[in-house]
Amino acid sequence: MPNIISVKDLVIVYADGTRAVDGISFDVREKEFFGFLGPNGAGKSTTIKTLTTLLRKTSGKVSVAGFDLDKSPAEIRSAIGVLSQETSLDVDLTGRENLRLQGRLQQLHGKLLEDRVEELLKMVQLDEVAGKPAGRYSGGMRKRLDLASALIHNPKLLFLDEPTTGLDTQSRAAIWEYLERLNKEEGITIFLTTQYLEEADRLCRELSIIDHGKLIAKGSPAELKATVGGDAITMELKGGDDPAMKSKAKEIIRTIQGITKVVDSDGGVVAYALDASQVIAEVVTSLDRSGIRPGSLTISSPTLDDVFLRQTGRRIRSEELGRKET
Amino acid sequence: MLATNLLTPLLFLFLFSQLLQKLSVFPGISGNYLTYLTPGIVILNAMTSATLSGVSMVNDLNSGFLSKMLLTRVSRPAILLGRLLTDVFVALLQSIITVVVAIGMGVTIVTGLPGVLLILATVAFFELALSGIFLAIGMRTRKTETISAIGGVLFFPLIFVSSAMFPTSFFPSWAQTISAYNPVSYASDVARGLVQGGLTGGTLASAYLMIGFIALVTISATLYQFRKVIS
Numbered sequence: 001m002p003n004i005i006s007v008k009d010l011v012i013v014y015a016d017g018t019r020a021v022d023g024i025s026f027d028v029r030e031k032e033f034f035g036f037l038g039p040n041g042a043g044k045s046t047t048i049k050t051l052t053t054l055l056r057k058t059s060g061k062v063s064v065a066g067f068d069l070d071k072s073p074a075e076i077r078s079a080i081g082v083l084s085q086e087t088s089l090d091v092d093l094t095g096r097e098n099l100r101l102q103g104r105l106q107q108l109h110g111k112l113l114e115d116r117v118e119e120l121l122k123m124v125q126l127d128e129v130a131g132k133p134a135g136r137y138s139g140g141m142r143k144r145l146d147l148a149s150a151l152i153h154n155p156k157l158l159f160l161d162e163p164t165t166g167l168d169t170q171s172r173a174a175i176w177e178y179l180e181r182l183n184k185e186e187g188i189t190i191f192l193t194t195q196y197l198e199e200a201d202r203l204c205r206e207l208s209i210i211d212h213g214k215l216i217a218k219g220s221p222a223e224l225k226a227t228v229g230g231d232a233i234t235m236e237l238k239g240g241d242d243p244a245m246k247s248k249a250k251e252i253i254r255t256i257q258g259i260t261k262v263v264d265s266d267g268g269v270v271a272y273a274l275d276a277s278q279v280i281a282e283v284v285t286s287l288d289r290s291g292i293r294p295g296s297l298t299i300s301s302p303t304l305d306d307v308f309l310r311q312t313g314r315r316i317r318s319e320e321l322g323r324k325e326t
Numbered sequence: 327m328l329a330t331n332l333l334t335p336l337l338f339l340f341l342f343s344q345l346l347q348k349l350s351v352f353p354g355i356s357g358n359y360l361t362y363l364t365p366g367i368v369i370l371n372a373m374t375s376a377t378l379s380g381v382s383m384v385n386d387l388n389s390g391f392l393s394k395m396l397l398t399r400v401s402r403p404a405i406l407l408g409r410l411l412t413d414v415f416v417a418l419l420q421s422i423i424t425v426v427v428a429i430g431m432g433v434t435i436v437t438g439l440p441g442v443l444l445i446l447a448t449v450a451f452f453e454l455a456l457s458g459i460f461l462a463i464g465m466r467t468r469k470t471e472t473i474s475a476i477g478g479v480l481f482f483p484l485i486f487v488s489s490a491m492f493p494t495s496f497f498p499s500w501a502q503t504i505s506a507y508n509p510v511s512y513a514s515d516v517a518r519g520l521v522q523g524g525l526t527g528g529t530l531a532s533a534y535l536m537i538g539f540i541a542l543v544t545i546s547a548t549l550y551q552f553r554k555v556i557s
Contacts, residue, residue, distance in 0.1 A: 054393055056557050082397050086390035105398040153399075 003027040003063075004157055004189050005034075005051065010060035012046050012213075020046040022213035023060075028191060028206070033183045035204030036193040037304060039316050043213040044193035045085060048161045051191070052082050065157050081155035085162050087146045091135030095126050095145050098134050102149040120148035124178060140171025147178065158182065160192045164199060176203060197304045197316060209308060216311040221304060228302035228310060229260045231276035233283065236268040236295040245292060252286050259283075268294070272302075331416060334374065335424045339367050342491065343431070354493030356522060364428040365517030366490035368421045368445060369510060372453035373485070375417035377477035380460025383409060384470045387555070396556060406552050410457060417453040418446055433521070441520040448533070452513045455537050458544025465551035490514040512536045 005028035012021040021043045028034045036044050049055035051064055053073040062069040065079035089098050096117060103113040121127040124144035129137070134145060143163065150158065160179070164172040180203065182188045194200050200207055201221045209217040209224070217224055239245055246269060250262045253271050258279040261272040273279045276299045287294060308316050343360040350359045386392040386409075395405050425435070425442060435441050460473050467473075485491065487501050488510035494502050505511050512533035519525025 052397065054396065077397055078399060080397075082394075084390050084393060088390040088394050102394075102398070105395065105400050107399045 002030055004030045004032070004065060005191065006061075006063045007051070008061040010047070010050070010062060011058045012043075012050055012055065013058045019213055021050070021057075024208075024210070024213070024215045026208050026215065026218065028189065031183070031187050031189055033179075033190045033203055033205045034192070035200045035207045036191070036210055037195070037197070037200040037204075037207055037308075037316075038193075038210035039195055039314075042210045044195075044210060045161055046213075047210075048159055048191070048193055052080060052159050053077055078153075079156060081150040081153070081158045083147055083150045083158070083160045083163055085165065087139075087142045089134045089142055089145060089149075092133060094131050095134055095137065095141075096121065096130040098145060099149055099152060103152045106153040108153065116152060116154075120151060124148045125174070138171075140167050140174065143167060143171065143175060144178075147175065151182075155188070157189045157191070160190065162193055162195065164194070164196065172199075179203060195316060201304055207304070209304070209311070211308070211312050217307055224304060224307045225302045228306045229272045230274040230302070231272065232300050232302055232306065233271040233273060233276050233280065234265065234268070234298045234300065235271070235283075236297075238293045238295045241267060248290065249287060249292050252290055252292070253283055256282050256286060331374065331378065332420055332423055335367050335371050335420050336427055338370065339363065339424060339428065339431075342367075349492070352493070352496070354495045358433075360428065360431060361433050361521060362493070362518070363491065364424065364433050365445065365521045366514050367428075368424050368449055368517050369452065369490055369513045370485060371417050371420040371424065372449045372513070373456060373481050373510070375413050375420065375453050376456035377460055377473060377481070378416065379409065379413035379457035380464035380473040380477075381470050382413070383461050383464040384468055384473065387465065387468055392555070402556055406548070409461070410454060413457050414450045414453050417449055421446055421449045435521050436523040437520045437525070445517045445520050448513055448516050448537075451534070451537050451541070452509075455541035455544055458541060458546075458548045462544060462547035462551045465548070465555050484508060484510045488514060489518070509536050509540060 005026075007027070008025045010021055010024050011019070013019050024043075024047070036047065038044050046055065050057045051062065051069070053069065053076055057069070064076045067073075067075045067079070069076065090101065093101065099117045099120060100113065103117060108116065118127070121130045124147060126141060126144055126148070129141070134142065137145065147163070163179070164175050167175065176199070179190060179192070183190050190203075192199075192203065205220055207217075207219065207221055207224060208215050217227075219227075235249075237245060237249060246264060249269055250264075253259055253262050253269065256279055258275065259271050259273050263270050263272075271283065280297075280299065284294065284297070305315050308314070339360075343363050346359055349355055349362075350357060355362045383392075386395075392405070396402065425445070429435065435445075437444075460477065463476060464470075464473055487497070487504050488494075488508040489505060490510050494505045494511070497505060512529075515529050516525060516533045519529055
């Protein structure tokens, strides 16, 4: 399928000299669900603002929805929908009135507009509260209304800048469901930025990981995770702060067939295996035979955070450190 | 918020005209302080509304609403024009209410309806010229605090060291000199000439020239800043 977004050597330097985006290139195919994953300040919002014509790039070649960014910004704006990080609604107007206003700004009128408004209210499940002022909506409801208003003019390409940041789990799940449906059922191409690993993993079929304005990895979530080298077996060892014991444990584990790699971690070791279930029993008995007892043992599939860790030596967010995905 | 803004000039009108009723006996007031004050309050409306214009712009910028507008099919000049006209409209609405209430309180506008229309035109023009200042500052600093601070520091002396609230013959000579160059005096003199009668072509022409010059500078600055914001 043809590319709906094409970015080559994009550089964005702020007036103060900060290189917010430092020479990135990527393509997004039509109907793709594409994600930009990275920590705060990585350059995600800057990129999205540039692609949506709100911020001027310093150099590079960009085309969006078949139009050149330099030559046809107005045509790009007509073709895309944008959900920005800040939810901006008129709190005095009702949900329905907010959508109508956005529709008029997009030059929709009459029955066409009315039908579209009702259709979208139903889609984001706000039809029952559509007559209430948006100021009385919860954070999640506001985000849903904002999403509906980004879709009012039937864009083929939807940009979302951290759509679920600050939302509770339930609201997040609802947004995810709408986005998946829009992508699958209506064939809308989605470009999303996120700092949440689960979000990128669950939604995106194609990912770029960005850090300090540079792309550090590209591929589908499965491909990216495969680069880490299989399942992670994280072991805490009793008395594991003793370096001699750690190296002994590593030595023992390394000899077991099926183990691809063993590394140090806090209070223990992490072993990687293509299939952890095949080797786990032997790991434990071998250690036990040498008098080393694991205090705790966790098996986890590699996460996108492991990918980030491998590339940068840091984790994306410390809050997600303790969480294991399966 | 709109309701509060509409009521502020009325509050001023009542307070000053009642508290300072005794000013009516002084020369330069022509017998009735309320009649003297009314055109001054009308011009004040232009000034408060202009400050508000800058505050609204900052809010639109910081809330992301401006970006949302910029992403729609609405033409970009229309976005700025919409902001300007909205605030002109607020100033006009405030002024119409002020004039109607003043008439209710016994003020006679000797030039009649044509006079009222010219007063409103003057308010609109003055508001436009002043909002340029605050729109430009707002787009540059993106802080409402800056706008309120500048509004306060600039407007209090401008209002009181002018013919808006009190005849300049009350002032010491240094204040009379400042007042003679103060644009607020020019605008107030036009409005007062229309309320009390006796507006000369010279007063009208010099006021419109002065306001026109301010508008040229401030609207250019606004256009410059707006272009920076949208690119």
